[in-house]
Amino acid sequence: MKVAVLYGGTSSERPVSLVSGEAAITALREKGHDVTPVDVGPDLIVTIQALRAAKPDVVFNALHGPLGEDGAIQGVLEWLGLPYTHSGIRASAVAMNKEATRLLLASAGLPVAPGKVVSMTELEAADPLPTPYVVKPIAEGSSVGVEIIREGDNRRAEIARNWRFGTEALVEQFIPGRELTTAVMGDRALALTDILPAENAGFYDFDAKYKAGGSRHVLPADVPLAVTEKALDIALRAHQVLGCRGASRTDFRYDDTQDQLIILEVNTQPGLTPTSLLPEQAAYCGISYPELCDWMINEALKH
Numbered sequence: 001m002k003v004a005v006l007y008g009g010t011s012s013e014r015p016v017s018l019v020s021g022e023a024a025i026t027a028l029r030e031k032g033h034d035v036t037p038v039d040v041g042p043d044l045i046v047t048i049q050a051l052r053a054a055k056p057d058v059v060f061n062a063l064h065g066p067l068g069e070d071g072a073i074q075g076v077l078e079w080l081g082l083p084y085t086h087s088g089i090r091a092s093a094v095a096m097n098k099e100a101t102r103l104l105l106a107s108a109g110l111p112v113a114p115g116k117v118v119s120m121t122e123l124e125a126a127d128p129l130p131t132p133y134v135v136k137p138i139a140e141g142s143s144v145g146v147e148i149i150r151e152g153d154n155r156r157a158e159i160a161r162n163w164r165f166g167t168e169a170l171v172e173q174f175i176p177g178r179e180l181t182t183a184v185m186g187d188r189a190l191a192l193t194d195i196l197p198a199e200n201a202g203f204y205d206f207d208a209k210y211k212a213g214g215s216r217h218v219l220p221a222d223v224p225l226a227v228t229e230k231a232l233d234i235a236l237r238a239h240q241v242l243g244c245r246g247a248s249r250t251d252f253r254y255d256d257t258q259d260q261l262i263i264l265e266v267n268t269q270p271g272l273t274p275t276s277l278l279p280e281q282a283a284y285c286g287i288s289y290p291e292l293c294d295w296m297i298n299e300a301l302k303h
């Protein structure tokens, strides 16, 4: 098949998308596809011209973050009449917005952390929640901009003054315990990974995600079977409630003292890098990286 791979993009996750895209390009070529890489930059017309010239049967979307994961590029591809991998406009737009996701998941009875949206003026003035709490951009990924405010931390006002992610932020109660994640491929939740950030990482931040040795993955997670089953069920339901297509990945915190699984978010364009979690879970289920990419384009062609 003729496949155009969109990668790079203009979000703060551009470096991650370049790695996801390069890995997908290699894998799709290995599967015998005729691949045209399209490095997406700030000029949309250039991307459209590259797609017109490539005349692909299908577009493999390896973008992450705003404009690549939030419905924007999906809308362009709809206009061009090109089938594309992963979620469509609505699911992408909702899932990239963590507050919209929280509202939709909660309305379906799925567990999210207590939290709210605050303005930077409010955050600068006072603690919006009892410590510890988390401040995060409403629409970012790869832990960009995420801050954990613990008791005695005096960075709150400074964080509010230097905020680069719009006029508001999402604040959530800090959920102690473990860092778990489950990927979904279509109607199948794959597995549960327990992520252990390296000792020197404060939490599962950008470096812990992508630097060699930044974190250790325990797959399958060493938790009671009932917790694994519950996480897989919740991840599949979250995928369905949001109307996701193809693959997604739902991130959790698991407070083992309360036996409480909390959804942090649903990623509609999960990372495809060497340290990423969806490819690792797929491999655990017997699906190689090239097979995963091949499955994604076949799913795209069903719609």
Ligand SMILES: Nc1ncnc2c1ncn2[C@@H]1O[C@H](COP(=O)(O)OP(=O)(O)OP(=O)(O)O)[C@@H](O)[C@H]1O
Residues within 6 Å of the ligand: 113, 134, 136, 140, 141, 142, 143, 144, 146, 172, 173, 174, 175, 176, 179, 203, 204, 205, 251, 253, 264, 265, 267
């Ligand atoms: N309420 C919370 N309680 C505890 N830790 C949290 C909370 N919210 C976020 N975190 C920490 O911050 C990390 C990033 O948060 P989240 O998954 O919401 O953001 P993201 O930037 O979209 O990540 P991704 O790279 O998965 O797209 C989490 O994996 C977790 O370590």
Ligand SMILES: C[C@@H](N)C(=O)O
Residues within 6 Å of the ligand: 013, 016, 064, 141, 142, 249, 267, 269, 270, 271, 272, 276
């Ligand atoms: C790419 C990154 N946002 C992920 O979810 O894997």
Ligand SMILES: [Mg+2]
Residues within 6 Å of the ligand: 140, 141, 142, 265, 266, 267
């Ligand atoms: Mg995310």
Ligand SMILES: [Mg+2]
Residues within 6 Å of the ligand: 251, 264, 265
């Ligand atoms: Mg996450």
